[in-house]
Amino acid sequence: MIKTIYILNGPNLNLLGTREPEIYGAATLTDIEDACAEKCKAAGYGLSFHQSNIEGEIVDQIQRAGKDGVAVLINAAAYTHTSVAIYDGLKTLSIPVIEVHISQPASRESFRQQSFIAPVATGSISGFGTNSYLLAIDAAIDSLK
Amino acid sequence: MIKTIYILNGPNLNLLGTREPEIYGAATLTDIEDACAEKCKAAGYGLSFHQSNIEGEIVDQIQRAGKDGVAVLINAAAYTHTSVAIYDGLKTLSIPVIEVHISQPASRESFRQQSFIAPVATGSISGFGTNSYLLAIDAAIDSLK
Amino acid sequence: MIKTIYILNGPNLNLLGTREPEIYGAATLTDIEDACAEKCKAAGYGLSFHQSNIEGEIVDQIQRAGKDGVAVLINAAAYTHTSVAIYDGLKTLSIPVIEVHISQPASRESFRQQSFIAPVATGSISGFGTNSYLLAIDAAIDSLK
Amino acid sequence: MIKTIYILNGPNLNLLGTREPEIYGAATLTDIEDACAEKCKAAGYGLSFHQSNIEGEIVDQIQRAGKDGVAVLINAAAYTHTSVAIYDGLKTLSIPVIEVHISQPASRESFRQQSFIAPVATGSISGFGTNSYLLAIDAAIDSLK
Amino acid sequence: MIKTIYILNGPNLNLLGTREPEIYGAATLTDIEDACAEKCKAAGYGLSFHQSNIEGEIVDQIQRAGKDGVAVLINAAAYTHTSVAIYDGLKTLSIPVIEVHISQPASRESFRQQSFIAPVATGSISGFGTNSYLLAIDAAIDSLK
Amino acid sequence: MIKTIYILNGPNLNLLGTREPEIYGAATLTDIEDACAEKCKAAGYGLSFHQSNIEGEIVDQIQRAGKDGVAVLINAAAYTHTSVAIYDGLKTLSIPVIEVHISQPASRESFRQQSFIAPVATGSISGFGTNSYLLAIDAAIDSLK
Amino acid sequence: MIKTIYILNGPNLNLLGTREPEIYGAATLTDIEDACAEKCKAAGYGLSFHQSNIEGEIVDQIQRAGKDGVAVLINAAAYTHTSVAIYDGLKTLSIPVIEVHISQPASRESFRQQSFIAPVATGSISGFGTNSYLLAIDAAIDSLK
Amino acid sequence: MIKTIYILNGPNLNLLGTREPEIYGAATLTDIEDACAEKCKAAGYGLSFHQSNIEGEIVDQIQRAGKDGVAVLINAAAYTHTSVAIYDGLKTLSIPVIEVHISQPASRESFRQQSFIAPVATGSISGFGTNSYLLAIDAAIDSLK
């Protein structure tokens, strides 16, 4: 059976590419999904790609990934900074968890300085636009070896 | 085509009028919707009025307002004080955003002193009961001129 | 008509018994529901038992409990520490509210030291595993006398 | 005898229209006074409009308003964030008090996040330029009904 | 030999029932002791019940309980919030420790939000008046099984 | 030449007796002045009694007291909590300075917990209504011996 | 029966007069007791004067004063800044409570800036040496009228 | 027409030279004015020198300097640390603003560590006694070149 990598995306990421492209780039979330799918396929992995604006649905997806996936990449967006529920969900996982961000939260508002994802993630990658996702796939596959 | 004003209401506001009327007044959320609809209609605007207890659904509605609306009035209730996701959603909008509160949060619990809505709103109106909504409609229409 | 006690459970509690049993014990959430149902029945009460990963759905359930229930037991899990919305929902109730925790949050991460449930609860019970629920049912029934 | 609404303006507001018009707009304080006078007159109210750079003089005016006025609109400018004396003065009033701001303090420096006016005001209106004053007159008149 | 449960009470609890009965109820500390003794006896346990206004005497009693008792129930009252000595004493015990409160400290002064008992207790029960003690006896006996 | 005691009163104290008498008592500031004058006269001292809503005028009066007076009693009201200027003025004095309050600031809002008067005062007297002034005159005269 | 005023003194005050007289003056605690006794007697009151280094014994004395006394003067010394137990004890009293200090804590170490006595005292007097006690007796007698 | 430099002095600076000369030096404010006038005259500039104990009058003077002056030197004394009004006034200026202090606030009380002048000043000079003013005139003239 094919091994599946889960990529979970948080609130407002469905707007990527159409809003503030000067900040977040011109790539849409579908573009990112396509690039990730291609990369996973080339490496012999399946991809399960999700986006939700609802904190609890992301918790649901984390639980599903815990059952069916081999790794979780998560760009929790705004929930990165406020969600103990996602923190708790990720802590129950025994597979690699990689925190991903398109931009660099450390150079933004002060309330973005706290991450509830980082302490329960294997590793974190931020600031490289779409490439953050692709590097994270490399990192995930590497840590699965 | 008629221009539509979105009014978004956060958690527990569906209980208005039936619980603690001595604090929040006797008007139900439906009474408020009716008064707003009447005022919008008189000014030649449509009204799209919503309530949700779910943070992510309010983000959905903000995104919809960004596509179809000319202004957003938002009483985020409890999420005013905790939601970076709503903050991020509102920041993507290029139409007027008006923060509305029935009561005066500044004279309540200390955790209500921080608003994630105010910094990304055109303006804020609080403390006037149902009238806060009607004043906000006036303000929205004025800033659309 | 039979009087119903509501028991509301927050995010990730559906994983009980299958994950980290050395911490949370071997009992599943269904085991807990069964034990509670039996205890309620013996005392002549009905039980309405819920779990959700979504903050706003827990607010919905609180509102329903306010209409149909005689007491609310709530283990809000991660939302205990972040949810003003649940705080607001519980504050509208005029029936007993009992905060329940399986483990002892006070001996865990510092962000678990704040509870938004405790200040609006009649009482709190934590640290006794499944037994926390059963003691809370006793407490609820006692305060309904 | 005609009922008089007091509008009190704090430090540096006498410079409106001539300094940083890109931020505060082109309207001078006299323009605002004229617009307010017209609106009050149309509604059958008198207007008593003041500006002072001196904290204690604003306290004097608040006391006078408490004797002769039916409502107080106050844009305390910089004193909003530092004056316990104005807070104490407003707390002695039994008539409606409305906090007014031309800009949105919540999106400015961190020391503007605290307001000593808001906790003792009936309501607050901010961010709508000159229109903040006119909306506040509406709100005042409404709460006098 | 009969197994003894220690119940330790902190400063001012000797005034129960005679002072502020509207807050703390009409039961005196003797009433509570009687109810606890009856419950322990019915379950086949002995009871050793103490009260002291002196922090160090409570430490003495904790040490005695560690030698002669099978469980400690402790309502440290004011010392809950200030006593590292009691914290240290409880940490040396290898028997169950249960924190008890008659009222709900979380809804009182801010300096009552920190508990030095909770992090070293097996579990905590608060807010149920005299019944907090009886529930704690149940919990103690349950955890001794 | 007769020795003069200065009594300085801060913002809003001119309203004493007519506003919120249930809190501040029925005595007006004139009543207090009369009682103080009588007490000073009986002890062979003159009295120079002032009130101002303006922080800088109180600084002026402190400087005058430093030149012409033998002691300063100061109830700085709201400026107690915010005025470094008054602190600096008092620090230049070499005569006794006594801080006076009608009510007990320690049991009021948290921003009243800091006093800029106390660290530069010989002593402080608060909470005894008009009598706070009379006790302070006793204390002043005693420390002049 | 003669009405008794209780004067309670906290830790290290038994050293008065013999240690650091340049700070605390040359008067011993016995000198203070004598001066207080004389003043009480002249006014027709009895005096019950105590000193203890033990926090809980001061709580005991507060409770005794609540039963047998008409007023409590308390110089809790170091416990002023740390004792919730004394705070709780004083809060149960319905007679006047007056906080007394020989020196002026506001001009000393930062940990002396918080008082647990002031918020539950009728009034506070500090900084006048032995005279602080005598002024407090005046204040007590005045508030008993 | 001669170009005028404004020098504004805050509260208590009128006492210079007569009070605490060991700290602030023997020069009076008139001595400083004379030295500044001489230096300005030699460089071909006029001098407008003011002192006020009233925060709002300093704001008035800042506004006047904005109309008639080419540079502002300001020693706001105590208001340095508390006045948002002066901060706002200085921010409206488009001429050089230089913060001056006779002593070194950084080595004094902790509440003197925050300056509301520095962030809106071209530059700051402190710690050199009267010479701080003369250096600031040099700096002003240099930045006017």
Add this chain to the structure above:
Amino acid sequence: MIKTIYILNGPNLNLLGTREPEIYGAATLTDIEDACAEKCKAAGYGLSFHQSNIEGEIVDQIQRAGKDGVAVLINAAAYTHTSVAIYDGLKTLSIPVIEVHISQPASRESFRQQSFIAPVATGSISGFGTNSYLLAIDAAIDSLK
């Protein structure tokens, strides 16, 4: 007359050796007393060794040491972090005071990071088990030379 060194031990230290020996070592407090007595005797000093769980009794012992002793070694245990009373007591001494700890508080809970003993001690020695006491005797004797 023989010169006596006082060694004072705080709460729970009477349990040494019997509880958690893996942390605190196998030596009992009597073992420590014996080792200290031997060392003092060899150096020609007497030893007065005490332990109490009661904060105020430790204050009593400090006062006694001030009268009869030549040096004080104090391991205040939990009271190290909370006792202003002990701080005040030690500050009255004119003999050497040495703070002793068996373990290294700096590597334990955050509330152990503050010491009320260190600022009033001649020196501090921590982390060397029983040897901390013996080194402190050396240090005391050395500073008595």
Add this chain to the structure above:
Amino acid sequence: MIKTIYILNGPNLNLLGTREPEIYGAATLTDIEDACAEKCKAAGYGLSFHQSNIEGEIVDQIQRAGKDGVAVLINAAAYTHTSVAIYDGLKTLSIPVIEVHISQPASRESFRQQSFIAPVATGSISGFGTNSYLLAIDAAIDSLK
């Protein structure tokens, strides 16, 4: 001329592989250098690899990289959390800067939660052991396209 990537390593990283290999892995810094050199060479880039325990030498190397390099990868180790000098050095660069960490600082001591590198880095990669460096080379090369 070949384009050179600079990789800068901070204090104690020269110990990699020989100390605490269970935490930091068995790879030595030379192993990492070899792996990076190989990867750079394959991509047609040169590598300039440095380690220093001295903060200022790392600043020197940053300046050199700014002159001769096309990208900087920096694992500042302990200086990540304390060095404004490195922050300032990196801010002067106009080439990509990538923050690298072997472990995940977010799950370690609280003083490691602040990074002075992240706000001035293009992006950050942490938690993947040696692979963090290789991923960062990929990211650097990608951002140079």
Add this chain to the structure above:
Amino acid sequence: MIKTIYILNGPNLNLLGTREPEIYGAATLTDIEDACAEKCKAAGYGLSFHQSNIEGEIVDQIQRAGKDGVAVLINAAAYTHTSVAIYDGLKTLSIPVIEVHISQPASRESFRQQSFIAPVATGSISGFGTNSYLLAIDAAIDSLK
């Protein structure tokens, strides 16, 4: 022998003039050294001018200045905000110390608000570009008179 003024410059100041000239001006550190040398020479003083990126080397230079110099001017750049070592070094000096900054730190990042130089400097001059150095030489020479 000629009297020598030491001017010490901290990290990254060697880049002046070539990097971000719009912020720091076009003058290089050599330009500044030349201007300072000329000014010192004209006043009959020698100049010893240094720059280092290494905190400890700046401490070395401070010690040397203490031996051979008559005054120290120090622009510690980034180390201004973090170096207790430089603070300690400067505190050992008995010659004038003048803190210099090219820009105005008060209007930059929040971590630049604390200066470890200011509390141990005779005076501070900031915000005047190269001229800050020249004014500081004037100030140094003046305080040497």
Add this chain to the structure above:
Amino acid sequence: MIKTIYILNGPNLNLLGTREPEIYGAATLTDIEDACAEKCKAAGYGLSFHQSNIEGEIVDQIQRAGKDGVAVLINAAAYTHTSVAIYDGLKTLSIPVIEVHISQPASRESFRQQSFIAPVATGSISGFGTNSYLLAIDAAIDSLK
């Protein structure tokens, strides 16, 4: 081969004896080295004694001690309070580490209250002047037994 004890000294300690002898005593660092050498020799140990003003050189010395030494005594002076690099270096050691201070940091500036050495040291000795070093040698030798 002889066993060597490393003694490392931080910034400005090379000035001992010549600067502020009233605080730090008249002993120079060479005096201390001599006394330590004598004591080590008597006990059969070698001594490797170093001082550096440069943080990174102290890290170098710690690493060398880890290779060649049997114990490290470290008086990191100013770096005690700021250096995570030294903390990290010490944490890699498996030999005894003893923190030494000549004076008592706890009674000095507030920024000296945090030690980055203490949490990673076996024990700490402070406040005994030169004797702190000698006591630490005793402690080191004792813990090597």
